[in-house]
Amino acid sequence: MEDGRLIAGCGVAWDGENVMDQIRMGVIGCTGRGGIAQAWHKPGGRSVVVGAADVSEGALGWFKEHVNPDGFVTTDHRELLARKDIDAIAVTSPDWTHEQYVCDAFEAGKHVFTEKPMAITVEGCDRMLRAWLNSGRKFMVGFNMRYMNIFRVMKDVVDSGEIGEVKVVWVRHFVGHGGEWYYHDWHAASKYSTGLLLQKASHDIDMIHWITGQYGVRVAASGGLDYYGGDAPNDLRCPACEKKDTCVEFQDVARAAENKRNLCVYRQEVDVEDNSVLMMELDGGIKATYMQCHFTPDYCRNYTFIGTEGRLENLDDNRRVIVRLRDRSNRWKNLAHRDVEVKPAKGGHGGADPLVCTDFIDMLLNDTRPVATPLAGRMSVAVGVTATQSIRNGWAAMTVPPVPEDIRDRVF
Numbered sequence: 001m002e003d004g005r006l007i008a009g010c011g012v013a014w015d016g017e018n019v020m021d022q023i024r025m026g027v028i029g030c031t032g033r034g035g036i037a038q039a040w041h042k043p044g045g046r047s048v049v050v051g052a053a054d055v056s057e058g059a060l061g062w063f064k065e066h067v068n069p070d071g072f073v074t075t076d077h078r079e080l081l082a083r084k085d086i087d088a089i090a091v092t093s094p095d096w097t098h099e100q101y102v103c104d105a106f107e108a109g110k111h112v113f114t115e116k117p118m119a120i121t122v123e124g125c126d127r128m129l130r131a132w133l134n135s136g137r138k139f140m141v142g143f144n145m146r147y148m149n150i151f152r153v154m155k156d157v158v159d160s161g162e163i164g165e166v167k168v169v170w171v172r173h174f175v176g177h178g179g180e181w182y183y184h185d186w187h188a189a190s191k192y193s194t195g196l197l198l199q200k201a202s203h204d205i206d207m208i209h210w211i212t213g214q215y216g217v218r219v220a221a222s223g224g225l226d227y228y229g230g231d232a233p234n235d236l237r238c239p240a241c242e243k244k245d246t247c248v249e250f251q252d253v254a255r256a257a258e259n260k261r262n263l264c265v266y267r268q269e270v271d272v273e274d275n276s277v278l279m280m281e282l283d284g285g286i287k288a289t290y291m292q293c294h295f296t297p298d299y300c301r302n303y304t305f306i307g308t309e310g311r312l313e314n315l316d317d318n319r320r321v322i323v324r325l326r327d328r329s330n331r332w333k334n335l336a337h338r339d340v341e342v343k344p345a346k347g348g349h350g351g352a353d354p355l356v357c358t359d360f361i362d363m364l365l366n367d368t369r370p371v372a373t374p375l376a377g378r379m380s381v382a383v384g385v386t387a388t389q390s391i392r393n394g395w396a397a398m399t400v401p402p403v404p405e406d407i408r409d410r411v412f
């Protein structure tokens, strides 16, 4: 037993005398993705966000204005973690910071939610898993695509057996706005993100894992930096550029007071592939491909699952999936098929964000297992990192590192 609020190892929230019905949270990284703190801050409800840490004073000001005016704020995350009145931490800062913040939070006895990708290296993930297992606390990864209706419908179809045993998966990812979202800031430098086949594709690699129920074991990938990057100075920002009136990548949007995504997309430090092709084999024998391009005009994710009995695909608008079935008697005409309407949902990322937040709080208050597990977070990183190494080693076929033996049986 420790001072103040504590959570019993059995998963029941407990404050020393009573079963708790409200989780008190702190967030590290307040603006950008940190905005989901708004969905957790429900005074009088099941969770409140009582503190925040960020390297940016402007971001902390945003937190005060938009989340909790009375919240504790600090530029030193250790001060946030030292607070006894905080049960759980959400890490929503950039990718390369997750490993340290998550490990520190577990050491401080907090439950943890971390954004995807779990870390930028496999070793980083395994360190986080050990910190989690040693802490006796709870851990969830922010794979919000698992909560989107379109992918839930696709998983239901696969799980129902309607298309038979899945043998092949093809995913095409058209990252329209690739420059706007990924090349104007830290995402574009491998020292901060490893690469976009990890940073961006971690969601899609996870979707392939989740919907098939199998994890990647062997990968080979190709890719290039064929549109972005170049000779521009690393500190050149769009508003100061002499080509600002003609450049198609011009960006003058301030994401937050001190966090502008307007570095030149053609600067020298840009070193992450803007197009890639991944081939992988899953542990049950399924063959999967994933293709990503950041200089396409439109944004869409197209998923196809082909099984022994049929094919499943989502359409561009994400409101419908189609199921086409093999039919011996009617091979070419009147192909047996059905279209499944996908219900729209309210909230960020197609209604997924509020569900992610609820799942985290359910895990803490009701001892439920989250849809997005730590093992899923680790395996998505393991595939993304290994595939990036494959690209940078001439399309070498590589084995995805399994979870280390000493923790394999305890990680889920």
Ligand SMILES: NC(=O)c1ccc[n+]([C@@H]2O[C@H](COP(=O)([O-])OP(=O)(O)OC[C@H]3O[C@@H](n4cnc5c(N)ncnc54)[C@H](O)[C@@H]3O)[C@@H](O)[C@H]2O)c1
Binding pocket: 028, 029, 030, 031, 032, 033, 034, 053, 054, 055, 056, 059, 092, 093, 094, 095, 097, 115, 116, 117, 142, 143, 144, 199, 255, 256, 259, 349
């Ligand atoms: N699941 C999703 O749909 C989704 C969507 C967007 C981003 N993300 C993830 O969320 C994370 C944040 O992405 P973002 O685009 O919001 O990033 P960002 O650059 O906008 O930064 C988010 C916040 O973190 C702060 N920050 C930056 N460096 C920090 C540091 N060293 N320590 C503490 N705070 C720091 C920033 O000031 C900002 O307030 C990333 O890991 C990203 O992959 C997930």
